[in-house]
Amino acid sequence: MILDSKIPEGPLAEKWDKHKFNVKLVNPANKRKYDVIIVGTGLAGASAAASLAELGYNVKAFTYHDSPRRAHSIAAQGGINAAKNYQNDGDSVYRLFYDTIKGGDYRAREANVYRLAQVSVNIIDQCVAQGVPFAREYGGLLANRSFGGAQVSRTFYARGQTGQQLLLGAYSALSRQVAYGKVKLYTRSEMLDLVVVDGQARGIITRNLITGEIEQHAAHAVVLATGGYGNVFYLSTNAKYCNATAAWRAHKKGAFFANPCFTQIHPTCIPVSGDYQSKLTLMSESLRNDGRVWVPASKETAERLRKGEIRVSDIKEEDRDYFLERKYPAFGNLVPRDVASRNAKQMCDEGRGVGGSGLAVFLDFADVIKRNGAEWVSQKYGNLFDMYAKITGENPYEQPMRIYPAVHYTMGGLWVDYNLQTTIPGLYATGECNFSDHGANRLGASALMQGLADGYFVIPYTIGDYLAQTPPKPVTTEHPAFKEAEAGVRARVEKLMSINGTRTPAEFHKALGHIMWEYCGMARNAEGLRHAKTEIQKLRREFWSDLKLTGTDQEMNQMLENAGRVADFLELGELMIDDAYNRNESCGGHFREEYQTPEGEALRDDENFTYVAAWQFNGENQPEILNKEELRFENVKLTQRSYK
Amino acid sequence: MAGSNPNAKPMNLTLKVWRQRNRNTEGRIVDYQVKDISPDMSFLEMLDVLNEDLLRQGEEPVAFDHDCREGICGSCNLFINGRAHGPEAGTTTCQLHMRKFSDGDTITIEPWRSAAFPVNKDLSVDRSAFDRIIQAGGYISINTGGTPDANEIPIPKDIADRAFEAATCIACGACVASCKNSSAMLFVSAKVSQLALLPQGHVERKTRVENMVAQMDKEGFGACSNIGSCAAECPVGISLENIAIMNREYINAKATSNNLA
Numbered sequence: 001m002i003l004d005s006k007i008p009e010g011p012l013a014e015k016w017d018k019h020k021f022n023v024k025l026v027n028p029a030n031k032r033k034y035d036v037i038i039v040g041t042g043l044a045g046a047s048a049a050a051s052l053a054e055l056g057y058n059v060k061a062f063t064y065h066d067s068p069r070r071a072h073s074i075a076a077q078g079g080i081n082a083a084k085n086y087q088n089d090g091d092s093v094y095r096l097f098y099d100t101i102k103g104g105d106y107r108a109r110e111a112n113v114y115r116l117a118q119v120s121v122n123i124i125d126q127c128v129a130q131g132v133p134f135a136r137e138y139g140g141l142l143a144n145r146s147f148g149g150a151q152v153s154r155t156f157y158a159r160g161q162t163g164q165q166l167l168l169g170a171y172s173a174l175s176r177q178v179a180y181g182k183v184k185l186y187t188r189s190e191m192l193d194l195v196v197v198d199g200q201a202r203g204i205i206t207r208n209l210i211t212g213e214i215e216q217h218a219a220h221a222v223v224l225a226t227g228g229y230g231n232v233f234y235l236s237t238n239a240k241y242c243n244a245t246a247a248w249r250a251h252k253k254g255a256f257f258a259n260p261c262f263t264q265i266h267p268t269c270i271p272v273s274g275d276y277q278s279k280l281t282l283m284s285e286s287l288r289n290d291g292r293v294w295v296p297a298s299k300e301t302a303e304r305l306r307k308g309e310i311r312v313s314d315i316k317e318e319d320r321d322y323f324l325e326r327k328y329p330a331f332g333n334l335v336p337r338d339v340a341s342r343n344a345k346q347m348c349d350e351g352r353g354v355g356g357s358g359l360a361v362f363l364d365f366a367d368v369i370k371r372n373g374a375e376w377v378s379q380k381y382g383n384l385f386d387m388y389a390k391i392t393g394e395n396p397y398e399q400p401m402r403i404y405p406a407v408h409y410t411m412g413g414l415w416v417d418y419n420l421q422t423t424i425p426g427l428y429a430t431g432e433c434n435f436s437d438h439g440a441n442r443l444g445a446s447a448l449m450q451g452l453a454d455g456y457f458v459i460p461y462t463i464g465d466y467l468a469q470t471p472p473k474p475v476t477t478e479h480p481a482f483k484e485a486e487a488g489v490r491a492r493v494e495k496l497m498s499i500n501g502t503r504t505p506a507e508f509h510k511a512l513g514h515i516m517w518e519y520c521g522m523a524r525n526a527e528g529l530r531h532a533k534t535e536i537q538k539l540r541r542e543f544w545s546d547l548k549l550t551g552t553d554q555e556m557n558q559m560l561e562n563a564g565r566v567a568d569f570l571e572l573g574e575l576m577i578d579d580a581y582n583r584n585e586s587c588g589g590h591f592r593e594e595y596q597t598p599e600g601e602a603l604r605d606d607e608n609f610t611y612v613a614a615w616q617f618n619g620e621n622q623p624e625i626l627n628k629e630e631l632r633f634e635n636v637k638l639t640q641r642s643y644k
Numbered sequence: 645m646a647g648s649n650p651n652a653k654p655m656n657l658t659l660k661v662w663r664q665r666n667r668n669t670e671g672r673i674v675d676y677q678v679k680d681i682s683p684d685m686s687f688l689e690m691l692d693v694l695n696e697d698l699l700r701q702g703e704e705p706v707a708f709d710h711d712c713r714e715g716i717c718g719s720c721n722l723f724i725n726g727r728a729h730g731p732e733a734g735t736t737t738c739q740l741h742m743r744k745f746s747d748g749d750t751i752t753i754e755p756w757r758s759a760a761f762p763v764n765k766d767l768s769v770d771r772s773a774f775d776r777i778i779q780a781g782g783y784i785s786i787n788t789g790g791t792p793d794a795n796e797i798p799i800p801k802d803i804a805d806r807a808f809e810a811a812t813c814i815a816c817g818a819c820v821a822s823c824k825n826s827s828a829m830l831f832v833s834a835k836v837s838q839l840a841l842l843p844q845g846h847v848e849r850k851t852r853v854e855n856m857v858a859q860m861d862k863e864g865f866g867a868c869s870n871i872g873s874c875a876a877e878c879p880v881g882i883s884l885e886n887i888a889i890m891n892r893e894y895i896n897a898k899a900t901s902n903n904l905a
């Protein structure tokens with residue numbers, strides 16, 4: 001199938017304006033005749049729901065959380081990028097565009113990324129008007145910080161709780177529309193399937209997580225804003241409930257899944273402490289503004305430290321290796337995430353890691369505390385330092401943090417065109433759940449930007465184009481496709497409940513995570529990937545014959561919820577492996593050991609892999625079909641990324 | 645390993661857990677034993693251990709709310725040994741670690757108790773009343789687009805910082821659970837004062853506070869008798885100052901009863 005990305009003609013800087021002029025509009029009096037379902041109330045979903053309701057559409061918003069405000073977006077710490085150039089340090093829309101394309105290792109679409117950079121400035125205006133309390137300077141104007149992969153200060157923040165404040169802003173806008181009756185909110189309601197009528201997305205099937213009831217919902221269009229799939233790895237910085245079910249169900253109904261192997265490993269997370277570990281905690285990248293990353297210069301010193309024979313303070317300055325500053329003098333500790341993560345792994349592989357397991361490096365604040373004082377540091381990072389102390393029982397003001405890379409974000413997701421429409425007409429995907437803007441690696445502070453760009457400033461235009469071409473007739477759940485989808489959901493729930501085996505959903509999930517981290521994590525190779533594929537297939541068979549659940553499906557049953565999500569992860573995991581195996585190059589977060597420069601940097605193959613891999617479901621247990629969207633770079637020149 | 649203290653021995657504990665099928669049935673405390681609990685585990689990881697054991701034995705796991713496990717989403721809400729979020733001040737249940745307990749301890753775990761927070765099952769409660777209070781006015785009435793440049797209105801840093809502090813409420817409900825009257829004043833006042841402090845919020849300050857307070861009363865939360873257990877138990881340190889601000893806003897609103905003055 002030929003994938004049409006629908007990128008508008010014309011010069012890069014004019015594409016979006018031209019497109020906004022060319023899209024069809026829905027007459028204001030007709031907007032109330034259209035129903036739109038939005039699944040997800042994180043940044044991407046809440047912003048879209050509020051904005052579409054303000055325009056006059058009837059919105060039904062779904063979330064499995066008990067409140068929209070609990071979406072995983074709430075946990076974002078560091079900040080949100082925008083090309084405001086308030087610092088007068090040379091930023092511009094073009095520079096943000098360029099940094100993002102380069103940071104993504106030239107595997108993102110130019111037109112989308114440029115639009116993202118353009119609307120980034122509106123996002124900040126919008127949020128401030130909503131009452132989002134961003135950090136400010138003494139003069140009363142907005143403050144900025146720097147983030148990895150950029151040489152300008154363009155990150156807006158609210159201490160270490162930027163995602164919280166942005167989400168509460170979007171949530172307040174959403175709440176206002178709920179009060180007006182323009183948004184109907186369905187909380188604790190999980191989408192378990194998409195309904196497609198005559199090739200168009202027309203509704204969803206949900207399960208009420210309190211009563212267990214299965215429900216049908218119809219609309220003229222469906223937007224998925226259901227977040228990322230990092231929890232495929234079991235351990236990640238994602239919230240425990242984050243899952244891929246909505247996207248995966250849509251995929252199996254015909255939406256292509258793009259670049260599933262592009263996952264981001266974040267360099268600064270609190271290391272694993274034991275087998276019971278249920279999730280990993282991120283220490284915001286903003287810490288790399290002031291913290292210095294190091295390991296002991298020699299293996300011997302590292303070993304003595306691990307054994308407790310010496311203390312950190314015994315290691316002299318000249319015996320410390322600030323490896324990022326040494327290897328990348330231009331960007332230092334602020335190299336992009338993939339580079340920082342790989343280097344940390346390399347140090348630990350060399351035997352220079354710290355902490356009991358040797359799987360950690362130091363992030364040290366001693367210098368900045370000496371320079372500016374502990375109070376200054378606490379003002380800027382207080383909540384992160386507190387969190388670190390609570391989790392580890394150690395005081396980061398007195399000794400360096402220990403950090404290690406962990407799965408954090410998924411650049412891959414549902415394939416969408418320039419309008420954010422998937423390959424199913426009437427089905428849109430926004431936020432982390434689509435693949436659109438980050439290529440093979442996302443820069444820090446760009447996910448919040450993308451989620452809000454999609455929801456506030458893109459989808460309100462592009463969905464209108466589709467609806468304007470859909471008759472404003474009421475939609476109902478009468479079509480047999482609804483009954484069929486509901487029957488499928490019921491059958492699956494019943495199947496899960498009736499296996500009556502011996503292993504818990506979490507046991508399967510951990511086993512899957514182990515395979516994924518080992519073979520499809522920070523470094524991958526063909527042989528490992530082949531092995532992982534057979535392992536996952538085996539695990540999936542075991543899941544469907546040995547899963548244990550108790551209770552019933554007619555009530556709140558958290559293990560059942562989890563089992564359904566793990567079942568989908570077991571399928572998505574295999575697709576990630578296929579994708580990683582297919583991509584015979586290294587780029588961004590996808591590092592294939594066979595393809596690296598002599599210095600160990602990612603080695604792209606632009607001739608053969610400058611494409612988006614969009615996978616098409618082809619029936620249960622059948623290999624998926626690979627469709628390619630060739631990426632054309634008309635404005636930036638593809639170069640080997642260098643942060644030296 | 646992270647925070648591992650080589651001297652810290654695994655613990656065996658007795659748990660007394662509230663079990664309740666759904667909001668229409670009676671609940672009761674049930675005793676469970678958990679073994680080999682590492683002091684580095686979080687409290688919720690300890691409950692994971694219990695639930696995995698229960699499931700393997702063919703019993704029903706304990707339902708409880710959680711998600712981020714980082715102290716920010718506000719989902720977790722356990723009443724532990726008679727205190728909201730347990731013994732450690734300034735800490736959500738998910739950030740509470742087992743190193744705060746000792747081998748042989750008995751731990752009582754109950755849901756938030758308030759008429760406005762009905763129990764869904766076991767330890768999970770329905771806090772949608774909070775959403776309805778925000779829907780009553782916890783916002784600035786602007787649409788997407790057409791907003792002025794973000795730097796157009798300078799806001800003094802100390803005002804912005806105070807608004808931020810108030811805005812960090814995670815809507816966990818510990819304030820309600822800790823209050824003998826089940827008052828939601830701290831939660832409501834945090835939003836009211838965030839928006840009252842900021843110039844953007846001034847336009848609607850009167851109708852906002854009136855509508856939010858009216859909804860709060862309608863939801864069945866009790867009155868505030870200024871004891872302050874809410875702020876003492878709030879995991880993110882929302883200050884009582886907010887209640888004072890809200891009371892001022894409310895009196896002012898009642899005096900003029902529109903947004904004009």
Ligand SMILES: Cc1cc2nc3c(=O)[nH]c(=O)nc-3n(C[C@H](O)[C@H](O)[C@H](O)COP(=O)(O)OP(=O)(O)OC[C@H]3O[C@@H](n4cnc5c(N)ncnc54)[C@H](O)[C@@H]3O)c2cc1C
Nearest residue numbers: 040041042043044073078079191227431432445446447448
């Ligand atoms: C710890 C952490 C820190 C981060 N810090 C930053 C940062 O500083 N800057 C930055 O730019 N990015 C950051 N990110 C990334 C960023 O937070 C996320 O990518 C972004 O918030 C995702 O937003 P979203 O709206 O797409 O999805 P989410 O916020 O994950 O929302 C998903 C929504 O979908 C709902 N949902 C999902 N599936 C279903 C279903 N089947 N049925 C019903 N509802 C469903 C959920 O209930 C939820 O409402 C961070 C991420 C993490 C993990």
Ligand code: SF4
Nearest residue numbers: 813814816817819878
């Ligand atoms: S005020 Fe504090 S205790 Fe009350 S809901 Fe907010 S965060 Fe929780």
Ligand code: FES
Nearest residue numbers: 711713718720738
């Ligand atoms: S689980 Fe999110 S605050 Fe505790």
